[in-house]
Amino acid sequence: MTLTAHSTHIDGLTIAYEVGGAPTGLPLLFLHGFPQTRAMWHPIAPAFAASHPIVLADLPGYGDSDKPQSLKPYAFREMGRRLAALMSHLGHDTFAVISHDRGARVAHRMALDHPERLAAVTLMDIIPTHTLLTELQLAVAKSYYHWFFLAQPAPFPESLIAPDPNAYYESCLLGWGSAKITDFHEAQLAAYRKAWANPDTRRAMCNDYRTALTLDLADDTADLGAKIQCPAQILYGASGAMAQLYDVPATWAPKTTRQTHAALPGGHFFPDTAPAETTEAVKTFLATL
Numbered sequence: 001m002t003l004t005a006h007s008t009h010i011d012g013l014t015i016a017y018e019v020g021g022a023p024t025g026l027p028l029l030f031l032h033g034f035p036q037t038r039a040m041w042h043p044i045a046p047a048f049a050a051s052h053p054i055v056l057a058d059l060p061g062y063g064d065s066d067k068p069q070s071l072k073p074y075a076f077r078e079m080g081r082r083l084a085a086l087m088s089h090l091g092h093d094t095f096a097v098i099s100h101d102r103g104a105r106v107a108h109r110m111a112l113d114h115p116e117r118l119a120a121v122t123l124m125d126i127i128p129t130h131t132l133l134t135e136l137q138l139a140v141a142k143s144y145y146h147w148f149f150l151a152q153p154a155p156f157p158e159s160l161i162a163p164d165p166n167a168y169y170e171s172c173l174l175g176w177g178s179a180k181i182t183d184f185h186e187a188q189l190a191a192y193r194k195a196w197a198n199p200d201t202r203r204a205m206c207n208d209y210r211t212a213l214t215l216d217l218a219d220d221t222a223d224l225g226a227k228i229q230c231p232a233q234i235l236y237g238a239s240g241a242m243a244q245l246y247d248v249p250a251t252w253a254p255k256t257t258r259q260t261h262a263a264l265p266g267g268h269f270f271p272d273t274a275p276a277e278t279t280e281a282v283k284t285f286l287a288t289l
Contacts (some may be wrong), residue, residue: 003048003056005066006087010082013073016064018084020045021054026119027092028288029083030056033101033124035169036272037063038110039191040100043275047283054092057082057083059103061204063195074204074211076129077219080110084117093117096289098123098282100271102208103256109219111228120289122233122282125268127251129212145242146172150209155204158199165196177240177267184272227257229254233285234253234261235278237270260285 003018018038018043021028026049028040038056045054058065060073062098072078083106087095096119104123111118132140132147141148145191150157161168169192171182181189195201236248249261262281266273 001046001054002226003045003054004063008086010089013060013066013082015057015060015066015086015200017055017057017080017283018216019053019090021049021052023053025052027053027055027087027095029087029092029095029097030054031059031083031097031099031103031106032062033060033099033103034208035172035192035196036101037191037195038059039063039188040272041098041235042188044279044282047279048286049205052286053090053092053182055087055092055095055284057086059083059106059208061208062201063191067198067200067204070213071207071211075215075219076109076212077113077215078105078111079106084110089119089175094119096120096122096286098122101126101268105129105212105216106230109216109229112223112226115229118230120195120231120233121228121233122243122284123252124235124271124278125240125248126247127242127246128220128255129216130224131251133213133217137245139245139254139260140241143176143245147209147212150206151213152206154203154206158202162199163203165202166193169196173269173272176242177237177269179223179267179269179273183266184269227255230255231258231259231260231285231289233282234259235270235281236261236263237267238263238265240267240270242268258289
């Protein structure tokens with residue numbers, strides 16, 4: 001599959017994305033997580049190209065997308081709104097979202113705010129934001145310390161990361177489950193490292209976490225009873241921190257109306273380290289729609 005890179009202005013921000021795949025079929029929007037870019041999907045998306053239009057987007061603040069100074073654009077609600085508008089721009093009224101980590105949190109909010117748009121959603125290796133922050137366990141705080149470190153006021157975390165961004169962000173890649181740096185494809189690592197080298201990206205990723213502890217938590221608190229109306233697939237790394245500390249599907253049971261779930265080999269970054277198994281799981285889910 002040939003992917004072509006584009007960018008477009010959505011409500012004052014430039015969103016970078018790639019498109020490819022079939023001209024018809026259920027469109028698929030792929031959303032990456034921290035500390036990655038849309039390049040994480042390059043080993044996975046081609047497997048869907050024969051029967052789906054494919055869109056890989058960089059979240060605001062990440063990759064080649066704009067990196068605003070203020071916090072509000074990093075709210076999951078705002079990112080979801082802009083990415084839904086991107087799909088409208090591309091002519092896709094209804095679509096499925098395949099998402100990991102921060103992208104999955106955006107997808108969760110998108111499913112709540114734009115239920116008429118989503119035909120299905122796959123959420124990879126997260127528990128609900130409100131659950132993680134309000135039922136915080138000691139072991140979770142130790143493993144997911146970055147939520148609170150990155151959320152500290154600027155420029156404290158940015159200054160500590162700046163001397164060696166690769167060392168810090170690679171520690172994140174290896175810190176939430178069993179993985180070695182050699183488990184990550186070199187082309188993907190190169191794309192991630194290029195993004196980390198930009199101080200504006202580092203600031204934006206901190207702002208993403210600053211927003212989670214303020215605007216996102218408030219939004220989720222206001223919507224505690226809301227459920228994802230479309231079919232939801234919950235995937236998680238069998239050896240990841242979330243699987244070790246939570247019954248991941250059970251955390252999503254009150255938040256979904258129709259759920260399927262599976263544990264996949266690897267830790268938090270199983271889409272990077274086990275792309276074939278990830279692809280097969282998503283294909284199986286989509287075949288049920």
